[in-house]
Amino acid sequence: MPELPEVETIRQRISPLLLGKTITKVVVQRPDVVGFPEVAKFKAGLKDKTIVQIGRRGKYLLLFLSDNKILIIHLRLSGHLRVITDKEKPDYERVRFGLNDRTALVFIEPRALGRVYLVTPAEIPSILKGLTKMGREPIEENFNANYLYSFLKRRKAKIKTVLLDQRVCAGVGNIYSDEALFLAKINPNRPANSLNWTEVQRLSRALKLTVKNGIKFLGTTMSDQRYLLPDGTKGRFQERLKVFRCEGKSCPTCGKPIIRTRIGNRSSYFCPICQI
DNA sequence: CTTGTGTCCTGTAGGC
DNA sequence: TGCCTACAGGACACAA
Numbered sequence: 001m002p003e004l005p006e007v008e009t010i011r012q013r014i015s016p017l018l019l020g021k022t023i024t025k026v027v028v029q030r031p032d033v034v035g036f037p038e039v040a041k042f043k044a045g046l047k048d049k050t051i052v053q054i055g056r057r058g059k060y061l062l063l064f065l066s067d068n069k070i071l072i073i074h075l076r077l078s079g080h081l082r083v084i085t086d087k088e089k090p091d092y093e094r095v096r097f098g099l100n101d102r103t104a105l106v107f108i109e110p111r112a113l114g115r116v117y118l119v120t121p122a123e124i125p126s127i128l129k130g131l132t133k134m135g136r137e138p139i140e141e142n143f144n145a146n147y148l149y150s151f152l153k154r155r156k157a158k159i160k161t162v163l164l165d166q167r168v169c170a171g172v173g174n175i176y177s178d179e180a181l182f183l184a185k186i187n188p189n190r191p192a193n194s195l196n197w198t199e200v201q202r203l204s205r206a207l208k209l210t211v212k213n214g215i216k217f218l219g220t221t222m223s224d225q226r227y228l229l230p231d232g233t234k235g236r237f238q239e240r241l242k243v244f245r246c247e248g249k250s251c252p253t254c255g256k257p258i259i260r261t262r263i264g265n266r267s268s269y270f271c272p273i274c275q276i
Numbered sequence: 277c278t279t280g281t282g283t284c285c286t287g288t289a290g291g292c
Numbered sequence: 293t294g295c296c297t298a299c300a301g302g303a304c305a306c307a308a
Contacts, residue, residue: 003301032285059302076302078286092286111285113302130303157279166303174301224288226301244301265281267299 002075004137004171005214005237006227007059010081014230015054017083018063018105022050025098033094033107035115036127045069045118046097058134058170072117072128073107078226079114082106130166137170138207139215145197145204152192152200159195159203160188161264169207175220175244178269180206182243187275188268189261213237220244243269 002010026043028034034042050066061081063071073081082090086102095116097105107116117127125132135151136143151168152159163169163177172180181188184206186199195203214220219235221227222245228234242252247260251271261268 006301074302076284077300109285110287111300113285155278161279164302220301222301224300264279266301 002079002219002227003059003173003176003214004056004139004211005176005217006219006235007056007061007075007171008215009219009235010230011054011056011061014081014083014105017103017230018051018054018099020050020052021103022048022100023097024048024100025096027096027098028094029096030094030109030112033109033112033115034117036117036119036123042116042118046071057131058137058166059173060128060131069118069120070124072119072131074115075109076111076113076115078109078111080108080226080228081230082108082228082232083230133167134170135165135167138172138204138211143169143204143208145201148204148207149197149200152195155192157192158188158263159186159190159192160266160268162192163207164264164266171211172207174266174268175241176207176210176214178244179242180210182270182275183210185274185276187272188263188270213240243271245269 023046026046028039031039051063052066053064055062059074061073065071083103083105086104090106090108092108092110093106094109094112095107119127136147152162155162160177160181163172184202186203214237217235217237217240218229219227220237221234222238243258246258246269248257251258251274254273256273258269258271
């Protein structure tokens with residue numbers, strides 16, 4: 001679920017609730033969501049540590065602690081974070097980080113695919129290889145057509161698949177790749193290396209704009225509400241989606257139906273008329 | 277190195 | 293109503 005705009009919104013909204021707070025107690029209800037180290041060390045390593053800064057890289061949320069370790073959280077498909085009082089017990093709670101002000105940061109993950117890690121900076125390359133190999137983010141200044149073209153020109157896989165590659169477009173997932181391809185008027189089935197320079201320029205701009213708008217509108221909360229802000233409210237980018245999960249609806253540009261296909265085992269939505 | 281496929285896990289929607 | 297299947301926004305291991 002959460003892609004860059006959702007994780008960034010969570011980072012912005014959760015920072016004032018967590019900065020300067022000390023973790024007093026960690027309860028792990030579901031051991032397999034602790035990716036590293038083993039659960040006992042994970043719990044002991046967090047006790048009495050203060051959260052001093054909160055960052056993000058791609059879809060990873062990074063909580064920097066007072067002893068220079070980093071609590072890293074990846075929400076995968078269905079994870080949430082909530083900051084709630086000690087008494088509340090939400091469904092699908094997997095890890096609870098009790099704080100020194102009688103609130104708790106709670107990692108909620110129905111599918112239990114998300115992971116939490118406690119690492120030193122030196123451990124990141126061996127423990128979180130994906131984080132280490134991550135490419136540029138579309139919101140970065142130096143994510144531009146030159147950068148994108150340097151990857152696309154040597155990939156013959158479908159452009160949609162390449163956009164989902166975190167080594168190329170860090171933080172981009174299924175929603176924002178479909179929306180950016182629509183905005184750029186590019187068919188998701190096109191081989192990446194078939195895009196000409198003009199098309200790569202369009203796609204680069206479309207990715208940047210789509211991801212920035214996702215952040216501006218606080219992320220995408222679909223009807224299943226798998227993504228919510230830390231206070232339980234919804235994002236608003238779903239109101240602006242042009243093609244994602246719009247199968248059968250009219251294309252906003254040409255009026256013909258949006259179609260759904262499977263690309264690389266993922267649902268893909270696009271307009272077969274407008275996207276060449 | 278690249279590419280496609282399967283797997284992790286659980287809940288839900290839709291067909292019959 | 294109940295059963296069965298397909299599918300869900302991600303990432304990675306693995307084989308070819």
